[in-house]
Amino acid sequence: MSTPILHVDMDAFYASVATRDRPDLRDVPVIVGGGHRGVVLSASYQARAFGVRSGMPGAQARRLCPQAVRLTPDFQAFSTVSRAVMETFRRVTPQVEVVSLDEAFLDVRGSVRRLGPPVEIAEQLRSRIHDEQGITCSVGIAASLSVAKLASRRAKPDGVLTIEPEAVADYLHPLDVGELYGVGASTRAALQRIGLRTVGDVARMPLAALQHHLGPSSGAHLMALAWGQDRREVVARNAAGFGLGEPDRSMGAQETFGRDSADRGFVRRQLLRLSARVCRRMRAAGKVGPTVAITVRYADFRTLNRSRTLPEPTDVTQEVYGTAVSLYDALGDHRERLRLVGVRVEGLVPRTGVHHQHLLGERAHGWADADRAVDRAVERFGSAVVGPASLLKHDRRSRGPAIR
Numbered sequence: 001m002s003t004p005i006l007h008v009d010m011d012a013f014y015a016s017v018a019t020r021d022r023p024d025l026r027d028v029p030v031i032v033g034g035g036h037r038g039v040v041l042s043a044s045y046q047a048r049a050f051g052v053r054s055g056m057p058g059a060q061a062r063r064l065c066p067q068a069v070r071l072t073p074d075f076q077a078f079s080t081v082s083r084a085v086m087e088t089f090r091r092v093t094p095q096v097e098v099v100s101l102d103e104a105f106l107d108v109r110g111s112v113r114r115l116g117p118p119v120e121i122a123e124q125l126r127s128r129i130h131d132e133q134g135i136t137c138s139v140g141i142a143a144s145l146s147v148a149k150l151a152s153r154r155a156k157p158d159g160v161l162t163i164e165p166e167a168v169a170d171y172l173h174p175l176d177v178g179e180l181y182g183v184g185a186s187t188r189a190a191l192q193r194i195g196l197r198t199v200g201d202v203a204r205m206p207l208a209a210l211q212h213h214l215g216p217s218s219g220a221h222l223m224a225l226a227w228g229q230d231r232r233e234v235v236a237r238n239a240a241g242f243g244l245g246e247p248d249r250s251m252g253a254q255e256t257f258g259r260d261s262a263d264r265g266f267v268r269r270q271l272l273r274l275s276a277r278v279c280r281r282m283r284a285a286g287k288v289g290p291t292v293a294i295t296v297r298y299a300d301f302r303t304l305n306r307s308r309t310l311p312e313p314t315d316v317t318q319e320v321y322g323t324a325v326s327l328y329d330a331l332g333d334h335r336e337r338l339r340l341v342g343v344r345v346e347g348l349v350p351r352t353g354v355h356h357q358h359l360l361g362e363r364a365h366g367w368a369d370a371d372r373a374v375d376r377a378v379e380r381f382g383s384a385v386v387g388p389a390s391l392l393k394h395d396r397r398s399r400g401p402a403i404r
Contacts, residue, residue: 002165003118004109005234007140007148008089008125011157013102014042017081018071020134021301029068034058041073045157081133084342086238087253088128092121097234103152105145107234122160132256132340134301146181147172147228153179168228173200180225187222190214202226250289253277254342260299262337268325274343275321287348288313292323295342296331304331313349320345 010016014032019025025044031052033041040061043052050065061068082101089096092115095107108121115121122139129137136158140151143165150172155161163171172180177199178188194213196202202210203226211219224230253274261267271294282288293307306327314320324343 001109001112001118003141003143003162004107005142005145005148006106006108006118006122006125007142007145007152008104008106008122009138009140009152009156010085010102010129011136011138012042012044012048013135014073014078015044015047015071016135017078017133018042018074019044025069029065031058031061031065031068031070033073034061034070035072043068081135083250083252084133084254085129085137088125088132092125095234095236097236098238105148105234119160119162126158126160128256132254142168142228144228144230145232145234146225146230149181150175150179163228165228169203172226172228173198173203175199177202180222182225183222199226249348250344250346251278251281251285251287251348252293252342252344253281254295254340256340257338260337260339262335264334267328267334267338267341270341271324271328271343272317272321274341275324276317278343278345279315279317279320282315282345282348283351285348286351288315288351289345289348290314291346292320292327293344293346294324294327295340295344296328296338297340299337299339301339306330307344307346309347313347313351315345315351 015030018032019030027046028044029047029050029052030044031040031047032043033039034056035058038058040052040054040056040058042054043061047061047065047068050068052061052065052068058070062070078101085102086096086098086104089104089106093106093108093111095110097105099105108115108118111121112118115124118141122141126137126139129135138152138155138157139160140148140153140155141160141162142148142151147163147168151161151163175198176188177183177191177196178185180199183191190213191197191202196205202222207219207223210223213219214222221230255270255274257266257270290311290313291307291309293305295303295305297303308323308327310319310323320343328341
């Protein structure tokens with residue numbers, strides 16, 4: 001496969017999340033952050049048209065666009081959406097390198113047989129994220145991380161761009177050298193001082209001369225970037241920082257229905273499916289958690305979150321599922337149609353540090369042992385071979401190539 005790397009970048013992420021439930025702000029310039037003596041965290045594309053950019057002092061942003069609506073950042077909402085987006089990526093491939101709250105690299109070479117070529121995977125992701133989260137993203141597709149990153153930038157907003165290996169030089173070389181991934185303002189200035197203004201200028205310079213100015217390692221790396229030949233692989237990992245990506249302290253999954261539903265049996269089956277998925281990941285990571293949370297989103301996009309803390313941490317599917325159903329039932333009237341449900345386990349700790357105290361009369365072998373037997377079967381034969389009986393006939397009806 002010539003272009004296995006995807007770089008997925010949310011469009012104006014903070015502004016998009018802050019306004020997605022505010023149709024009155026859809027066509028209005030919006031600035032997130034930038035309060036008294038603060039800097040702009042994000043700006044909508046309408047505000048960007050006036051020159052407002054992230055990192056800009058708020059006072060300057062207000063001078064450029066005095067009619068903009070300023071919103072206070074809601075980092076909890078940003079983190080929640082980011083976790084959901086990263087979970088969507090991991091439905092495609094486990095090879096997800098989270099770069100920040102709103103972007104990640106994906107290596108999809110192991111997913112094309114199931115989901116189609118990279119461009120089809122990109123379109124599925126964009127559709128899924130828009131449907132589930134109400135925001136848009138742009139995707140760059142290439143043979144290397146640096147070119148995929150550049151492609152996603154050029155695809156914005158709300159687009160997809162593939163740069164094939166044979167087109168890389170023609171695409172890169174006319175660009176300003178500052179466009180290269182990892183070339184900051186200081187490196188750009190240093191290159192311009194020696195007459196290197198475009199990527200093509202760098203590519204045509206003898207490697208020894210470039211290394212003389214930048215050092216052996218930096219010179220070689222920059223030359224590789226100029227030809228789109230950087231060899232770094234996608235490394236599955238989360239981003240560091242305040243809740244970026246999928247935090248180690250929680251794991252979750254969610255599902256957007258193909259059609260809004262008020263069928264309680266159907267919703268319960270989805271909760272079981274999601275509980276099994278989450279618990280399988282927890283067991284693989286050697287984690288247990290005491291708090292089970294659910295998310296439900298109604299047809300009108302109204303979203304509710306509920307949680308309950310159990311007496312002791314667990315990774316048992318039936319315990320998580322039972323708690324999730326209890327939380328769902330406690331919402332009351334189930335005549336309203338739902339478009340999405342999610343299950344999450346929070347407060348994760350290593351399983352080795354938790355001792356389970358058996359209750360009087362409790363079986364020595366139960367659901368936990370059944371779960372681990374299922375895990376072994378899934379590891380050997382795949383997830384389609386074994387699962388809860390109540391899901392089997394529905395899986396057979398709905399099995400297809402869509403991201404699940």
